[in-house]
Amino acid sequence: MNDEKFIHETSNGNEFTHESMINFGAFHATNENYKRMKTTIYSILILITALLFHSCEKDLMDEVNEGNWNNERNILGINLNKQIGEAVIKRTADEATINITVNAVDLDLSAIAITDLTLSYDATANTSVGEKLDFDNPENKASITVTSKKGETLIWDVFIEPFVNELEGSWSISSFYFMWDDGFGWGNAGEDEVAALLPASASGLDDVITFGEVKGADSDGRVFGDYERTTGDDGAVASFVYESTGVDWSSLFGQLPVGTGQWVLNKDNSITITVDDKSYTTSIFQKEDESTLKIPLNTGAQELDKINWDNYYGDHSNKFIAGTALYYTLMRL
Template identity: 35%
Template sequence: MKTIYNILAISLTITLLFSCNEEQITNNHQRQLLAVAIDGQVGNPNIPGSLDEGNTTTITTYKELDFSNLALEIVVSPGATVFPESGQAVDFASNGNQYTYTITSESGISKDWVIAVDQFVNPVGGTWGIDKLEFYWDDWFGWGNSGLVPLTDKLPLSASGVDDIITFSAIELVDDAGIVYGSYMRSTGADGQSANYTNDLTGKDYSDKFDRITGASGNWQINADGTMTFTDANGLVTTGKSIEVIDANTILIKLDPGPQTWEIDWGDYFGNPENALNFAWDLLYTLKRQ
């Protein structure tokens, strides 16, 4: 009986110890950077999603700010703290336009996070000539009927638009979501002819797929994820897939040409250009600065 009483006493002691200290003990080691914002922010910063993915992120602003006295709004894991605090002005300029913040978990474990700040440069502002207009197609049958080719290979009449000129405005608006807005104008090139997307063999018009930065004017936007969207004067919206700055004088804009029609000429599977045109997945504009 004495042994049983001893065991009960020990168990009661352990229970009381845990009860007394449970408010002082925590297993919350979370020290994640969840969000960061700056005045005039463009897009969303690419913050590593876990502690194993890195500790560096970049935030972009279109405003001319004093990088020696920047105050960021910072959100961290619940229960954690950040130093310097959210809203506290710090000197980014003396540190290569970046600063190291320390996030400490509720349990007292710390992690350093490096936040860099970039000045946004409008990648499309100015006047450009269409240097190449290509499309990628794939019917997914796996018989080699796929590839990236100049649009003129399948629609020879589209050559009239390949030398067109596109002028993108400077930034006209940046909204609270970090989306950048502007306008554009498109004019004919040296040949003086507007783009023609008609298949000269069948008479079928493919403007709905390939006339995508279309019309004499319209609006553009650079989305929070860095892609571009175009809306022409008639309200046609074209979704961008990516924009790549090749060099100071060259950009590549990849657009969505719209849904595939899934029509195949099995009688001339490799020869009929419409087999490729119907299965266009990407439309690529290579633009050269004028």
């Protein structure tokens, strides 16, 4: 059969010669090769992308593991022996300071131990917990050098403020004194020992009052410690009942009560004492010398409308309601 003469008629009437069929086969083969090539190119691109991603991921993890990103060199927390309250930590760029108040009673400023030290992640310091810092200099200053994982350093200046608790210790009662003046100018004014006005209170004069060492500071920065008042050898508790009237004046004279509790030193140097959930706040205490304290108590508002005019000079109640000063003088044991 002659190729040029061969004609194939399709069902729709189109005609294909042998030559056109050969051309179609060639086209079909070329198209299949193109598809295979395209698939191969896609596979290569996917493989290259995966390799690049793996390479980037590996490099990133290497950088994380090596710590080259970490330049943190902060002190996040610190505690020293006999520290009062929290350390004040400040950093501005490369200026870093820490201020700490410490109880300086029986404390060697040249060797104050670090009891806690918290640093930034993976940072190191030139000192550690248990080691001691020397603050025995005019600035009361020591330094800590912190090094980041990346190797950069920052010097932290640590300053202490020594606090000497003038209250701390056990004290005997030297005197308990009261002053009064109703302001009328008719003679209801004077001063005397409380025991001279209330004889039953004399049993409390051999008591011992103890202000324990500083245990910490509250959120307002007020230091506090344990309080205790114990009876003397007679074991008797002072009574503040005025026998002539039967009225108990403990609310005035019993402001340093027998028992155990807590003392708080307020910012104005007054003292708040709490025993059995009852609190009493003194006026500003005064240090007379190294062994003597004067602790003024609150006399409250004068209630002159309660004066007993029928026994103006003989009724001590007229003195108690016109109080102007009330204080203990304590001697260090």
